[in-house]
Amino acid sequence: MSDQTCNQAAKLRVVILGSGNIGTDLLMKTRRSPVLECVLFAGRNLSSPGMTKASSLGVRISDRGIDAVLDEAAGWDLMFDATSAIDHVHHWSLLEKLGKMVIDMTPSRVGAICIPAINLADCLNQPNVNMITCGGQASMPLAYLIGQTHPQVDYVEVVSSIASRSAGPATRLNLDEYVDTTSGALAYFSGCPKTKAILILNPANPCINMQTTVFAKVKQPNLDALKPLVAAMVTKIQGYVPGYQLLVPPTFENGRIVIMVKVEGLGDYLPRYAGNLDIINCAAIAAAEEYAKKKLAPAGPAPDENCAADGDYSSTHNT
Ligand SMILES: NC(=O)c1ccc[n+]([C@@H]2O[C@H](COP(=O)([O-])OP(=O)(O)OC[C@H]3O[C@@H](n4cnc5c(N)ncnc54)[C@H](OP(=O)(O)O)[C@@H]3O)[C@@H](O)[C@H]2O)c1
The missing domain is CATH 3.40.50.720 (NAD(P)-binding Rossmann-like Domain)
Known part of the structure; x- marks a missing residue:
């Protein structure tokens, strides 16, 4: 070399x-x-x-x-x-x-x-x-915006599901680290100390697309402020992850803000x-x-x- x-x-x-x-x-x-x-x-x-x-x-x-x-x-x-x-x-x-x-x-x-x-x-x-982590990259910008628009967030939970086939042995070995690292980063970016990250390795065949849902418990939701920021953030992320898509825009139900995204790959190594x-x-x-x-x-x-x-x-x- x-x-x-x-x-x-x-x-x-x-x-x-x-x-x-x-x-x-x-x-x-x-x-x-x-x-x-x-x-x-x-x-x-x-x-x-x-x-x-x-x-x-x-x-x-x-x-x-x-x-x-x-x-x-x-x-x-x-x-x-x-x-x-x-x-x-x-x-x-x-x-x-x-x-x-x-x-x-x-x-x-x-x-x-x-x-x-x-x-x-x-x-x-x-x-x-x-x-x-993958779930971290998908969810952190959304949790960050929830923190920016809500003075008090009581709890943030992120659930990601990925195709089992796409998780190699090292990903499986690192499931505990996935949970700790994603939860810690959620607290850092959202400003809410109480967080939880969950990862589902879905064995379905044909394989499912990656999907991530962010839940945030708040007493006074401000969807008017949050929605345009989320739309602009999705566009910004699409600048480097073209397959990042908003499935469910910010919605308030059961005392929680819910936002759901899906990520389709480019199919460079594994399929899309x-x-x-x-x-x-x-x-x-x-x-x-x-x-x-x-x-x-x-x-x-x-x-x-x-x-x-x-x-x-x-x-x-x-x-
Ligand atoms: N897959 C995902 O969706 C994903 C997303 C985000 C982050 N990650 C993280 O990325 C990492 C890799 O995940 P993966 O799914 O790609 O796992 P993987 O398919 O098992 O890949 C890990 C690779 O690293 C090699 N390796 C392990 N230890 C090594 C060492 N000391 N020296 C040289 N090579 C070594 C392994 O070699 P062998 O072939 O000999 O086993 C294997 O080829 C994990 O930490 C995971 O948490 C994964």
């Missing part, structure tokens, strides 16, 4: 660690990016479906996991960790000293939590950015039902592309850090 330095002509060189559902879908999305190039796809099993796919695309692969990533540290600028929460804690203990940006796809709670539609600019200066891969991977690509634009920008006036928040994402649409 050459030791080139980032410049205007180059793309940001990224490494993907973890060759499962999330890692392989990420690989497909980086290949469409005008500013990212995957220079290494690392895992631990050369004959896994993800490794086979990467190899067939001519991408460099290694089964030496974090050792390959560390050995070739001079040749990459940003790493996505798509392994598991416990593995990420170990990887970060080795990566931190390199001073390179790491985007964590696992619910490890190590890095700064990032929802591109809310706080992307703040995260770009952090060395370790955590994309929370697996919107759970897209909601977190498109968010991670949006963060990486914004970081790349900052790093690759020629010296001069500082770029507008808010451009991503305006929906300026170029590679998420499957054209």
